[in-house]
Amino acid sequence: MVFHSWAFILVFGEVAPKNAAAFSPPIPYSARSRFAEPPLSRGFASPPLRLGFPNDFDPEKYHDDEDEDEPELLDKLLGKKLGINIGSELPGFTPEEIEELRIQAQATLDKAIDGRLADIEALREQIQEDLKESKERMKVASSLNAQIEKQNLMEKIDRLTSDFLQGNADFRENTKQAAAADRIAATSGRGVDWGSWGTVGGMDVIVGSGETGERPSKLLGSVDSARRRGEISDETDEFSIPSKNRILVVSDGMKSCLFSLKDKGSKRVIDELSQLLNKAFDSDITIDTYSPTSNIPMGGNNAQTALIFASSLNDRSSLENILGRVLKRTAPVSGGAAGVPPSHVVIVSSLGTERTNKMPYSMQNMFGGKLDKLREIEQAIVAISRSRIDGKQRPLDYTIVKFGEVASSDGDAKTETITIQPGDQLDGEIGPNAAAHVLLQAMAYQPYARNSTLCSAGLLPSGVSIDAARWNDKFLCLSGPELLRMEAGRGSTADDGKMLDPKFEQLAQYVKEWSTAYEGDRKGTGLTTPVLVRNSRKGPSQFDGVMAREGVRLLFQTTNTGDRYKSATEEKQDEKERNSGGSAAKKASGSAPVAVKARKEGGVEVLVEKTVDGELRVRARRCNMDHKTIVKEMSEEVIVSNLKKAVKAWVDARGVTGF
DSSP states (O other), X not given: OOOOGGGGSOTTOOOOOTTXXXXXXXXXXXXXXXXXXXXXXXXXXXXXXXXXXXXXXXXXXXXXXXXXXXXXXXXXXXXOOOSOOHXXXXXXXXXXXXXXXXXXXXXXXXXXHHHHHHHHHHHHHHHHHHHHHHHHHXXXXXXXXXXXXXXXXXXXXXXXXXXXXXXXXXXXXXXXXXXXHHHHHHHHSOOTTTTEEEEETTEEEEOOTTSOSSSOOOOOSOHHHHHHHTTOOOTTSSSOOOSSEEEEEEOOSSSOSTTOTTSHHHHHHHHHHHHHHHHHTTTOEEEEEEOTTSOOOGGGGGOSEEEEEGGGSSSHHHHHHHHHXXXXXXXXXXXXXXXXXXXXXXXXXXXXXXXXXXXXXXHXXXXXXXXXXXXXXXXXXXXXXXXXXXXXXXXXXXEEEEEOOBOSOOOSOSSOOOEEEESSOOOSOBOHHHHHHHHHIIIIIOGGGTTEEEEEEBOOOTTOOOOHHHHHHHHGGGTTTEEEEEEEEEOOOOOTTOOSOHHHHHHHHHHHHHHGGGSSOOTTTTOSSOEEEEEOOOOOBTTTTEEEEEEXXXXXXXXXXXXXXXXXXXXXXXXXXXXXXXXXHHHHHHSOOOOOOOOOOOEEEEEEEEETTSEEEEEEEEEXXXXXXXXXXXXXXXXXXXXXXXXXXXXXXXXXXXX
16 A cells, blocks of 8 residues: 655644754645645535545555655655744743742642551551450450369369368268367366477477466476476486576666667666566566676576577677576585576577668668677577587577667557567567567467577557467467468358368368479479478467368478588599498498488478468468578478469459359
């Protein structure tokens, strides 16, 4: 198909040269061609025309001999202006207009970005809200799951307890009836508790048949002396028992110290104590007071108890010199009995002697090391008591009582605030009347105060009294000593003639199941020392105010740590001795075997108790201890912490499910 290329040129255009960058400004012209477009006067009503061709033109049949002249015609049109250059006719933008356009464009862009940021922020807030709602739902679900687990645990305990009680109902009923019969018999006669002061070391301490009635039994002197009193009938025995009650008090009234007689508050302590002692012993007691520098008589003038204020002494050597005279036995005079020195020493010390690295005691100890000297005195009496030779020297008990500053008075409140704890744990001052009562209890009434260290604080107004049961409960924490005490609610009331308490039995069974987690491998328990789990052998005690008691003992096992650790050289030496034959083996075979007493490694005893008031409680105390036992503090803390969580879970579960 043949076309005339120039026929497609627009009326208002021109043929641009090859590679031309722009059109030249157009000028009007009249192109003479036989194929020119009809004039506009013919209107749009005319038939449609083919651009550049007549209406009857057929490109298929048409052939023009002038096609060969097309290049010449196009060359003539090159450089001609065929239209209008509109760009040259429009005015240019000024710098102000360009800046305004730029600002408007930037504003439009910023608005679009701000819109997207607002959408993103709204989306973020929505996601956070959804996450918060999800956490709340998870928290509620977790709480519900915990309650369900507690419910299941309590149901399991109830089921086990019920099975246990049903299987042993007859046996327990018979046991309870026998115990009730014994208590009834005891009320009508002397019974097994007649004349008993307390139980120490698993043995009853007997103070004589006259120590009975409404008032509690009392004891001056050591526990072993009281035991001997029931056995010795011959007055010429080398361990003669003095017939008169006597107390030796060592305190310096010339020094300004914590318990100086020069201080009014401390003087009230001595005066109150003297009155209490005379009242307790019906004035059948003698109190001798000496200063540390005075001529203290040999043997302590046959006193049973020596009360020494540590603040009146200079240092440890001062105590050792005084006890060297007081504890020395004297020969019989004019055919009389031999002198008997004191067998119980009470040291009155200060709070903070074991906490000199903590405020405010570090400040008190900064100048002169006052608390360090008191601590050395405390350690001295413990060492002297433990170094006594059984059978050759008279047994010696000790009690260390720590007080804070002595208040001017005990106030006039209606209630007492006396607190007693083992060791050195408390802070604060103590009233003179409260201090005197604590000393009286420690010297004459409380078995758990023997060979113990205790601290006390609080007030005891003159119009307020504390009965024997409450005093016993306050000093009960010294048994072990106590590591934890938690109240677990009130026990069941005795109804339908039942002598058993289901709540007490459930709690006891729960604690026993809890203890099984420590049996076998200690992985996952957090303990650094392996333990053996055994049932407790500690029964109910009227003195402790406990009518029912069960529990378990977690006994620490022997490990190659502490003083049992052996170096490589020591292990090689032991192996060499085991493998050697020779004279050493022969000598050993010819001698009698030496009996070695098993060493006590310590432990934690967990006791579930029902008090005489009907309250349930759980106590943890140290057990399997002697003065050579190394305290396993880390393992004790793990056991006590886990026990606290377990008991709290039991109490909380009971609050949800009910008893």
